[in-house]
Amino acid sequence: MRVVGLDVCKNSVVACLLSAAVEEPRQLYYDYKFPSFFTDSRGIKALLSLKPDVAVLEPTGVNYSKFWVTKLAEAGVEIALVGHKQLHAYRVNLDLPDKDDSADALALACYYLEHQKSDRRFVRIRDPIISQIRDIVLRLQHLNRVQSPIINRIRQDLAWQFPEVAKTSLDAPLFWGWLAGERKSQRYDKKLTLSSGLGLESEVIYSAKAICELQRRERALELMMRSLMKDVRFLKYRKVFARFGFGERVEALILSQIYPLENYFGADGKPEIKVQKGRVSGKPTKRHLSRRRFQKALGVAPTREDSGDKKKSKKAGSSLIRMALWQWVFTRIEPKRNRVKNSIGTALGSIFDKEKDQSRPIRLIRSRIASRAIDWLFAELVKELVTGNN
The missing domain is CATH 1.10.287.4070 (Helix Hairpins)
Structure with missing residues (x-):
């Protein structure tokens, strides 16, 4: 298999072609002549002349990479995407120079050759629509x-x-x-x-x-x-979204992030739940892994960053969706007259009112409401798409 790692720049790419795993990546970094191709017809022709079977890129800088992804896919080259966070950790592990175009290209190719059998190691490629x-x-x-x-x-x-x-x-x-x-x-x-x-x-x-x-x-x-959005595949998703009173733009944003829901499930096609010992209590604890992945994708899953005595947490995932959810809470949950007339709207409204009466910070209340809504959204989608089909 011929695997090409591509680090995309503004008007060019730096490439690294490998056909087998590398024992000494750092030495190869100094010995390998990394070709560079401009974003034009000659550049894509020269890249295709390397006859790659797979091209590996980061999903960041979508406007710069779109040319290469489209042209390579049209030529029958398989596309694989590696998350920025995963690539950074992997590059450091290979002892390659930090944030160097050639090092990135080499790390991308090595990453694919090492992890090609594990789908979860790669970023999912979105459906065209x-x-x-x-x-x-x-x-x-x-x-x-x-x-x-x-x-x-x-x-x-x-x-x-x-x-x-x-x-x-x-x-x-x-x-x-x-x-x-x-x-x-x-x-x-x-x-x-x-x-x-x-x-x-x-x-x-x-x-x-x-x-x-x-x-x-x-x-x-x-x-x-x-x-x-009228595509028949999205009807059940939108049926669930309607229960939360999301506007069209919020619906589209969430759908574009989580479709298809099966991406978050286990190998059996169902929500993945594992029972593991708690790190502190030592007692068996249920880990809702699929729900956690879903929360992270929508920007409401907290991640811990501990260093010595300093312990802090921050939200991981899409900041764009996090902002959209904040606006939804502000316009559809806070004003009593705008709340959705169903059990979800009533329950979320009650939680909001109770927390507000306890004089909790408004930013904290909004964040909690958004997190609770996403938990319920996942449960409602599973009920509609999985349980409802049985």
Whole structure:
């Protein structure tokens, strides 16, 4: 088997081709001539001329690696992805230089040859439709970030040019279309005539045009996402999501992270639970391994980092989903009028109210509610996808 480790740079890759395990990786690092290929037609042709059977990469820097992953897959080369954390520990274990492109390429190839029979050692490659959904979600997040500073600047200018409408929200498309000169409105014409402001200037109009264009692009992406989410394979997932009152974007984000749920199960296709002795108590304790993997993927699983007398924990996993869950708690669980009218909404709301009455820090309450919701989400998905099929 010919295995090529690829460390992806901005406009090139550094490669290391191996066909067998290496006894002295550090010595090979100094002896091997690591080829580099530019991100163009000649580069991919030269890489394919090495005739690799498997290409091993890190999943980070998706925009830079997408060219290589797509072209190699089209040529019939198997793709394997190694997590950054796993590669870092492995590279250190091989005694290779830290964060060196050539060392990364060598470590990737060695990692595959050593662990190729263990699927859990590698990052799962997403389903094509799931990848599209995730790409759209990330682009929507980007559009939100782009709009915020533009809107803030417009409002600052309107505070002295047209103060009566300075606080108009984005939920008023007629206003933004009128401000951009794209729509007519006698109402806003009259308001402007009677305004105490100093009058609109061209810079505000140009900025409003940018907002309208960004909103049109946002709506187009939402329609694409909505269409992809109708895939029959996702129906049961979305049925469960509806019980929690997740919005479309949160649904898409979570689905893109956890589909298919079977990835978190054991070899028998069911949630993996092991009984092990507790490290402190020594008593037999159930370890819900599948649920733990699920929690980690969604950014709510705490990990310990102990050093001497210092003991601290932090959340592992996706920070993007962690933020989305925080916003969901803030908008759907905290306000009593917005809570989902079912047992889940009632239970989560009761926990929130009880913790708030005990004067616990609001950030801690939100974090606990998100963690509890993810525990219940896993249980509901298992019930719908596994238990419900038996």
